[in-house]
Amino acid sequence: MNNFDFYSPTRIIFGRDTQLQTGENVKQYASKALLHYGGGSIKKSGLYAQITASLKAAEVDFTELGGVVPNPRLGLVRQGIDICRREGIKFILAVGGGSVIDSAKAIALGVPYNGDVWDFFISKAKPQTALPVATVLTIPAAGSESSLSVVISNEEMQLKLGHKTNLVRPVFSILNPEFCFTLPKEQAAYGVCDMMAHIFERYFSNVPHTELTDNLCEGALRAIIANAPRVLADMHSYDAWAEIMFGGNLAHNGLLGMGRQEDWASHAIEHALSAAYDIPHGQGLAIVFPAWMKYVYKTNTALFARFAANVWGEDLPLSAEAAALKGIERTEQFFKSLGLPVRLRQINVEQSALENLARKATAFGPIGAFKRLETKDVLEIYKLAY
Secondary structure (H helix, E strand, O other): OOOOOOOOOOOEEEOOOOHHHHHHHHHOOOOEEEEEEEOHHHHHOOOOHHHHHHHHHHHEEEEEEEEOOOOOOOHHHHHHHHHHHHHOOOOOOEEEEHHHHHHHHHHHOOOOOOOOOOHOOOOOOOOOOOEEEEEEEEOOOOOOOOOOOOEEEEEEOEEEEEEEHHOOOOOOOEOHHHHHHHHHHHHHHHHHHHHHHHHHHHEEEEEEOOHHHHHHHHHHHHHHHHHHHHHHHHHHHHHHHHHHHHHHHHHHHOHHHHHOOOOOOOHHHHHHHHHHOOOHHHHHHHHHHHHHHHHHHHHHHHHHHHHHHHOOOOOOOHHHHHHHHHHHHHHHHHHHOOOOOOOOOHHHHHHHHHHHHHHHHHHOEEEEOOOOOOHHHHHHHHHHOO
């Protein structure tokens, strides 16, 4: 097990009617906030009215900025930074899913910085401070509600890049599984794939003697896999959604990676894909991850065999390699059972585009830790995914 420094300060306020506590919790930090959200879904559901009423009851003034889209755009982030600077706003409240939260985090980084916030994503600068962020989560998927990660798309450059800093961990996050009842089924499937991918990025590690986090990763995956079909069969199942919502949070708050060497190559490969084709992140991961597994499994066949046994329940009289391949097959079949594509050709990616995508995925050098991947390796993974 490697040395580690675990810091996860986000207060998680979980359960029914917890959104009604939004105003009183924001008030502990600021009396004026930027209310950041996506399209009209929070207004249709009534959540917007509840949040704004809670803020007003707590005497928190707020300015609104909606319009966040999947693969959140740098242009809107810059607009939010300008609003906060102009109006003296010192707190960001994100109401929505991972894209809204990431956009809010980027705004929080950019407001106190005397430069362009994109500098952080291209490693031109390192943030020293950020505004506090809080979230009301409506889509369990990205885990951004308690993570140190923020991912933004530069629409002009067609680049989707991430940055990690504890400065953007939300101070509190409200998670009410009832918010998930009205999600489209495909959005639920994208979210399940996203949170599983976050666990995969941590689980597939070559660091020995990580039995505790091995088991935590496997247990979280089993719970998510068991409850995903339940929510798709009954989108109003509070208990199943509670498991999925908490699973998404646990998948990305940092705990499951402690003592391990995390990988993150598949995310870089997917970011190049979704930056170019503007597809949902979870959809892209369903295509990329099985292909990555097929390419790298021989790096640690025993771990992939364990994955087949402890996550998918496969018997292991098979050879380690046969078991490993069975686990990969089960993963791909599970994504298909959720209605997700598992091939690039299913989303109309041209085969001629693969080489350029591989170059973009490795634009800042080799990626991954489980197996270090050069541009040529990433190209082979895209080919396996095609």
